[in-house]
Amino acid sequence: MQLKLEEILNSRVDGLTKGIPAGAALPLGDVGKQGWRLLEGDVPLPAAVLKKSAIEHNVDWMRRFTELTGMRLCPHGKTSMSPQLFDRQLAAGAWGMTAATATHLHVYRRFGVQRILLANQLVDPEGLRFILSELKRDPEFDFYCLVDSTASVEILRNAVAESGCQRPIQVLVEIGQAGGRTGARTVDAAMEVARAAHRAAPHLALRGVEGFEGVLEGATPDQTMARIDRLLDEMSIVASQCDALDLFADGPIILSAGGSQFIDLPPSLQSRLATKREAIFVLRSGCYITHDSSWFSEYAKATALRMPSISQLGAGLRPAIEVWAYVQSLPEPGLAIVAMGKRDCSFDVHMPTPFAWFRAGSEKPAPLARHRVLRMNDQHAYLEVPPDSVLQVGDRVGFGIAHPCTTFDRWSVMLVIDDDYRVVDAIRTYF
């Protein structure tokens, strides 16, 4: 399917937007035609940019991964909140898009996403009104959300009943674990929710079982995996019991797990499940589209160890986000202050990783080793530099990032570059 992107491509950008030069005033869709060079002073820095080649590689890699494993992909759009990137994900065969909030639903529907899995409880009256009006308006709209308590079932049931909507809200029972986030904490609790959802027909339709393993943490990696293993077991038990009791509504049973840290979980879940009815397995990874330079890179290594067959896919995901900024001060030995901060780049998992530098007049960026970000303020980074550092005031430093979600949300427009650091496109985000 294709999204309706004209509104975005025709929307105007100018120097009020971080990353766009002062004199510019043009449609977003024309940004790539200006011949701007990222590192030659054509655009203000700091700038967080997307590497076009890496995005294309990652989207294609994930398409091949889901083909290899027989999974459906329902990428979490919260990562980028960019319909232009959603469009690439859907064009590469994604089953639908995952959302988290009411505003996400507004954005997805505005640009034409037809299948949405809200991987969250929906209790916001405004969001409920919107979803019900969309279900009434568009018979092709296919919507799912989570329930993890009889209270969340009641809120949905009442909203559908009061709206007069003739189609049900489709729900998945969420399974959680003690100390985790949302989700029923035991098989018994989950079955109580499932029965409540079944009883709420025709207003609700119980369609599957969901879990999110990404927030489960053990004291060691083995203990983390043991907790995740238990989550998958409980998900398959609940799905089997619901199947045996005929609690599921018509259609294939939907089993969904797997953020970007554990993309191999839906296949693992598949191998545990035996239901009368057909089941489909939905992976919700969002961060794969840009990957990163440290956090998810480590998870990818662990995934490859758990799932050797992944090597069939060749080179893995590549980091697709870089942040570039100027050295503004070298105030004392061993320290450079760079004009980039918490407003420009994620800092919630790891500090950004300097990997390249560029000086005006150079042909291309050169690798930068042995430099390290110590900390960041709102608009500054403290860079530890070795005694023989090449850096001078005015040089550009390129950083890899950790955690795409908390980098994307610092930019309303991100420039897209080719491998020669020419600006070839731009995306808009909706945070």
Next chain:
Amino acid sequence: MQLKLEEILNSRVDGLTKGIPAGAALPLGDVGKQGWRLLEGDVPLPAAVLKKSAIEHNVDWMRRFTELTGMRLCPHGKTSMSPQLFDRQLAAGAWGMTAATATHLHVYRRFGVQRILLANQLVDPEGLRFILSELKRDPEFDFYCLVDSTASVEILRNAVAESGCQRPIQVLVEIGQAGGRTGARTVDAAMEVARAAHRAAPHLALRGVEGFEGVLEGATPDQTMARIDRLLDEMSIVASQCDALDLFADGPIILSAGGSQFIDLPPSLQSRLATKREAIFVLRSGCYITHDSSWFSEYAKATALRMPSISQLGAGLRPAIEVWAYVQSLPEPGLAIVAMGKRDCSFDVHMPTPFAWFRAGSEKPAPLARHRVLRMNDQHAYLEVPPDSVLQVGDRVGFGIAHPCTTFDRWSVMLVIDDDYRVVDAIRTYF
């Protein structure tokens, strides 16, 4: 002075903007006329909102503080990046606005800010081109930035010389401290920079001395104050030496320090300085406009101890930002999951502080004690609740925040509410 806000007030908002309901499509300036009630499901949550009465109180309090102390106020606009709030700050007598980045300069100039102190080294060629074109275009534009090395002086000097601009860039020498951020590390180093700036006439004009105490940290509060004390001493020594050597260009000497943590520093600096020429003292606090519920509140208490005369001003700054969100799950005893996360609220200093709750049908929010945010994910908060917690799934919880800067930058539009939680206005931010 008054800013040109028509472009903002006429700009359209709709459900693509976080905090605005799905069906709405209206000029930003009309948001306050819709009769939306924040807590009654008229708008999607989470929503970060500004309390109108607290903003007005804070702006007036700071006006009275600067009158009491004889300071100039040049609020750091990076806090809100909202020209509508800048306008209030300037209308209350602010001397100018402080900025941090090239894009800040674009925004400030677009809406008519006539005096800008860029409290940063300016090395970005795009930013330099813009500032020089503005200096050429508008003889009333009064611009200052920082230098802390001869390299930063050279970059500015060359840019002015090449531009053919007939007016100088006015500079302040920045004084820093070992282990701090930017700024010359010794009096000798600062004097070398000052002499270089003086020699760079007519392209540069040395106008003053600057320091930022907010990044200095000692092992104890007393050690922090000792470091700050030394910074102020060095600033006054450098200013006195530059004055004695006639390095300053025409006009009053500008001495600037003081973020929101230490608003009493410029007065303290004033008491140390003896120069032949008149000096003015510029406070750069930005966060005062919204204050907060924990971090800056603690600093305000310490300020009152250091400066008893502040009690003349009556009630101090009030927290003006609240974030409201739904309880989406009560998955296990002692835990509520709230639909608000790192995308909606600052988390870099302290977690947000739950202080009130509301249930549909209630007359008004009620206080909420003994609840505490344990941690946040991108879109979720983990709320520790007591055994007798009143909270049910679907209830609203109101949070105070720590660090306004990293809350503002998560919202492109923020709703403004009255004391009855009616939406009476909206502001746009430019991050």
